[in-house]
Amino acid sequence: MKTVLAQLGRYRKDTFLCICFAALEVAMDILLPFITAIIIDDGLEAANLPVVYRYGALMVIMAFLGLVFGAGAGKYAASAASGFSANLREAIYNNIQTFSFSNIDKFSVPGLVTRMTTDITNVQNAFMMLIRVAVRAPLTFLFSFIMCLMINRTLSLMFLFAAVFLIIVLGIIMVVTLKIFDEVFHRYDDLNASVQENVSAIRVVKAFVREDYENEKFSKASENIRRMFVKAEGLLAFNNPAMMIAVYFCIISLSWLGAQFIVGGSLTSGELTSLYSYIMSLMMSLMMLSMVVVMITISMASIRRISEVLRETPDLHSPNRPVTEVPDGSIDFNHVNFSYKHGSGKNALSDIDLHIKSGETIGVIGGTGSGKSSLVNLICRLYDVDEGSVCVGGVDVRNYDMEVLRNQVSVVLQKNTLFSGTILENLRWGDPDATDEACIEACKAACADEFIERLPDGYNTRIERGGSNVSGGQKQRLCIARALLKKPKILILDDSTSAVDTATDAKIRAAFAREIPGTTKIIIAQRISSVEHADRILVLDNGRIDGFDTHENLVKSNAIYQEIYESQVKGGGDFDQPA
Numbered sequence: 001m002k003t004v005l006a007q008l009g010r011y012r013k014d015t016f017l018c019i020c021f022a023a024l025e026v027a028m029d030i031l032l033p034f035i036t037a038i039i040i041d042d043g044l045e046a047a048n049l050p051v052v053y054r055y056g057a058l059m060v061i062m063a064f065l066g067l068v069f070g071a072g073a074g075k076y077a078a079s080a081a082s083g084f085s086a087n088l089r090e091a092i093y094n095n096i097q098t099f100s101f102s103n104i105d106k107f108s109v110p111g112l113v114t115r116m117t118t119d120i121t122n123v124q125n126a127f128m129m130l131i132r133v134a135v136r137a138p139l140t141f142l143f144s145f146i147m148c149l150m151i152n153r154t155l156s157l158m159f160l161f162a163a164v165f166l167i168i169v170l171g172i173i174m175v176v177t178l179k180i181f182d183e184v185f186h187r188y189d190d191l192n193a194s195v196q197e198n199v200s201a202i203r204v205v206k207a208f209v210r211e212d213y214e215n216e217k218f219s220k221a222s223e224n225i226r227r228m229f230v231k232a233e234g235l236l237a238f239n240n241p242a243m244m245i246a247v248y249f250c251i252i253s254l255s256w257l258g259a260q261f262i263v264g265g266s267l268t269s270g271e272l273t274s275l276y277s278y279i280m281s282l283m284m285s286l287m288m289l290s291m292v293v294v295m296i297t298i299s300m301a302s303i304r305r306i307s308e309v310l311r312e313t314p315d316l317h318s319p320n321r322p323v324t325e326v327p328d329g330s331i332d333f334n335h336v337n338f339s340y341k342h343g344s345g346k347n348a349l350s351d352i353d354l355h356i357k358s359g360e361t362i363g364v365i366g367g368t369g370s371g372k373s374s375l376v377n378l379i380c381r382l383y384d385v386d387e388g389s390v391c392v393g394g395v396d397v398r399n400y401d402m403e404v405l406r407n408q409v410s411v412v413l414q415k416n417t418l419f420s421g422t423i424l425e426n427l428r429w430g431d432p433d434a435t436d437e438a439c440i441e442a443c444k445a446a447c448a449d450e451f452i453e454r455l456p457d458g459y460n461t462r463i464e465r466g467g468s469n470v471s472g473g474q475k476q477r478l479c480i481a482r483a484l485l486k487k488p489k490i491l492i493l494d495d496s497t498s499a500v501d502t503a504t505d506a507k508i509r510a511a512f513a514r515e516i517p518g519t520t521k522i523i524i525a526q527r528i529s530s531v532e533h534a535d536r537i538l539v540l541d542n543g544r545i546d547g548f549d550t551h552e553n554l555v556k557s558n559a560i561y562q563e564i565y566e567s568q569v570k571g572g573g574d575f576d577q578p579a
Contacts, residue, residue, distance in 0.1 A: 003307045004123065007091045011083035015131050018076035021069045022135045028066035030143040033277035035059050037151075040270035073132055081128035085120050092116055092309050100316040101382050102340070107309065110192035115309055118188055119302035126299035134292045140285040144278045151271045151278075152261065158253045159282050162246040166286050169242040173235055174297045180232040181301045184225060191221040236297075239290045247283045254279055316384060322401035326408040327393035328358040329489035329520030331379060336388035338374060348374040349543045352388070356520060356536075358489070361512070363531025363551075364524040365564065366540035372524045375540070376492045379522075380409040392490065410488035412496040416479035418467030423452060424459045426478060430485030442484040445511040447504050448477035472499035480508065490520045502529055509533065528568050537561070 008015065035055050043052035092115060096104075141163070148156040198205060198214050205214055254275060261267035333354040339347045349371045356362055364372050377383050378390045381397045389396050397405060410430075418426050427439045434442075439459065443449040451474055455461040467475045476499050483491060491512070497505045509530075512521055525531050532551040539547035539554065539561050547558035554561040 001303055001307075003310050004088065004303050007087040007310075008080075008084055009087050011080045011087070014076045014080035014083065018073050018080055018131050019135050021073035021076065022132055023139055025066050025069035025073055026136055026139040026143060028062045028069065029140065029281065030147060032059060032062060032066075033274040033281075034147060035062070036277065037268075037270035037274040040273060041268050045269070073136075077128050077132040080131060081124050084127055085124035088120050088123065088306060089116055092120075092306065095310060095312065098314045099312070100314050101377070102315045103312055105340070106312070108189060108193060110196055111189040111305075112309065113192050113196075114188045115302075115305050119305050122295075122299045122302040123306065126295040129292050129295050133288045137285040137288040137292065140281050141289075144281040144285065148275060148278050148282075151275055152267055155254060155257055155261070155267075155275060158250060158257075159279065162250050163282070163286060166242055166246050166290070170239065170290055170293050173238055174293050177232045177235050177297050178300055180228055180235075181298050184228045184232065184301070187221065187225045187228060191218070191225060194218050194221050236294050239294065243283065243287050243290060246286070247279075250279050250283065251276075316381060316402065318401045318403075319399055322404070323395050323399050324401050324404050326400070326404065326489050327395070329408075329518070330358040330391075330393055331356040331490065331520065331522075332389075332391040332394070333375075333378075334389045334391065336378065336390060337386045338378060338383065339386055340374075340383070347386075347543055349378075352545060354538070354545065354548065356522075358393075358520055359518050360536065361521040361523065361534045363534035363537040364522060364540065365526070365528070365531055365537060365561070366546075369542070370540040371543040372540055373494055374543070376411065376494055376522060376524065379490065379492065380406050380411055407486060408488050409490045409492065410483040410486045411492045411494060412476070412479050412483045413494050416476065416496065418463050418470070418475055418478060420463065420465045422457075422460050422462055423455075423478065426463055427459075427482050427485060430482040431487070434485050438485065439481070441515075442481040443478075445484055445508075445515045446477045446481035447500075447507050447511070448474070448481050451477075473501075473504070476500060477504075477508075484516070487516075488519060490522070491516065492522045492524070494524045495526065497523075497530060498526065502527070505530055528565050 035058060039052055039055045039059075042048060043055065092112075096112065145156065145159060148159060194214075194217055198218070205211060254272075258267060258272045258275065262269065262272060331354070333352045336349055336352040337347055338349040338352075352375065364375065366372055374383075378385060379392065379397070381390075381400070381402060384398065389398075391397065392400070392405065392409065419429070424436065424439055427442065428434050430442070431438070436459070440449065443452060443459075452459060452461070463469065467478075470478070476496050480493070480496060497508060500508070505527075506529075509523075512519075523531055523534060528551075531537050534551070536548060537551055537554055538545065539558055541560055546560050547554050549557070555565055
């Protein structure tokens with residue numbers, strides 16, 4: 001709760017003003033029955049019209065002020081709640097940007113989406129009700145009860161009994177339903193995951209005619225949420241019967257006992273009238289409190305989920321006195337062990353001892369699960385090693401400022417992402433200040449200019465979300481061009497030419513040798529043709545180095561490389577060594 005409320009920020013002022021206006025509104029509402037009693041007892045029964053006129057005018061003024069204070073409370077409640085939710089979304093989003101891959105692995109993407117939408121909406125609604133209703137209701141209850149005590153202490157005791165009864169009932173309901181709502185929002189994650197998976201893979205769904213299956217899967221997830229909501233709301237429905245029992249108990253008791261007190265002369269007609277008003281205020285305040293309880297019950301699960309993201313601290317961070325310059329593109333792996341779950345004993349990389357000179361072109365080959373991507377993720381410090389060290393330019397990557405390091409280590413993934421915007425806007429992710437000429441030169445080096453020039457709007461062609469309007473090969477070439485604009489000291493191609501033909505692949509390699517000769521280039525590939533011209537080739541097998549030599553020597557001496565080479569030369573296809 002404290003973590004979430006800390007995001008209120010500059011909207012604390014609006015919250016305070018809302019509370020003040022709500023308190024003033026309550027004061028007006030509480031005084032009106034008291035004035036009514038005076039009009040009845042001192043005005044109407046005494047036939048004193050000046051008293052009626054005077055206090056009647058006062059009631060009109062107080063009613064008007066009550067409306068003004070109520071409007072002010074509503075305005076500032078809306079401002080504070082909407083601002084609070086905006087701050088929460090921004091805080092969550094900003095914190096996610098600091099996460100390392102290991103942090104992101106703790107939260108599913110649908111789970112994060114649910115937290116930033118459904119959960120925050122729940123918290124927003126609960127907060128709005130809290131600062132307005134939860135202030136108004138207790139004050140109304142307190143002042144109404146005080147006024148009842150001033151009128152008749154004996155009759156006031158039955159209101160207290162009714163209040164205790166309601167508090168017990170509402171407390172039991174809140175405890176039971178809280179667990180249900182907590183589970184509901186986990187089900188929301190499953191529902192969002194189903195939608196996301198279906199939409200992103202809609203082509204596969206249609207290709208395999210699995211629409212009915214996906215519809216059924218979504219319906220099951222939706223039905224689970226419906227069933228749990230029905231269960232929770234069914235329990236919350238006991239609020240109203242409990243409230244009605246309390247209200248009718250008070251009305252019947254007040255009517256019976258009040259009549260006796262009037263006959264006995266210890267209570268006036270005006271006081272009985274005001275007591276009826278106060279009893280309704282008391283009961284309505286308790287009704288409003290029950291609504292607050294419901295909203296808080298629903299939002300508590302959301303608050304915990306939001307707090308989990310806000311309290312999550314990045315596993316990776318820059319040191320206090322970071323190195324701010326990368327001297328060169330040399331890379332050293334010093335007996336590195338790495339696992340995605342520390343202490344699990346399942347290493348993705350084991351005893352990697354590898355030394356690469358600046359400006360070298362290194363090929364990396366191996367089967368699925370051999371640790372190729374894990375290896376390069378350590379160079380740009382997307383993960384930290386368990387044992388040993390990774391050095392770039394002779395400096396441990398953990399000693400660099402992470403922004404500086406990642407600007408000098410450019411990675412192009414097999415499934416890299418393009419963002420909504422023009423081609424030029426996407427290219428300038430590599431260098432925001434890059435000129436049009438620099439962008440064109442980078443595209444020429446990546447062999448992307450040949451298809452861009454055929455587009456109607458050229459470099460101003462708009463890329464749809466995720467790059468859906470360009471082919472896989474075109475997307476890869478644009479991502480390579482984007483990476484080249486960074487002018488990195490190390491360029492990593494993680495199977496990022498898999499979707500282009502061999503001729504284009506060769507052109508890209510030739511452009512690298514010509515345009516960026518001083519840049520260390522690491523090329524991960526499944527095709528021998530993509531790495532055979534490299535200075536040296538690294539062969540990985542099950543997270544270990546099986547060979548590190550030139551193409552010629554590996555063909556002669558390395559069994560795994562020989563098998564790959566022969567299968568591709570004789571079979572003419574790509575190779576994917578099984579893990």
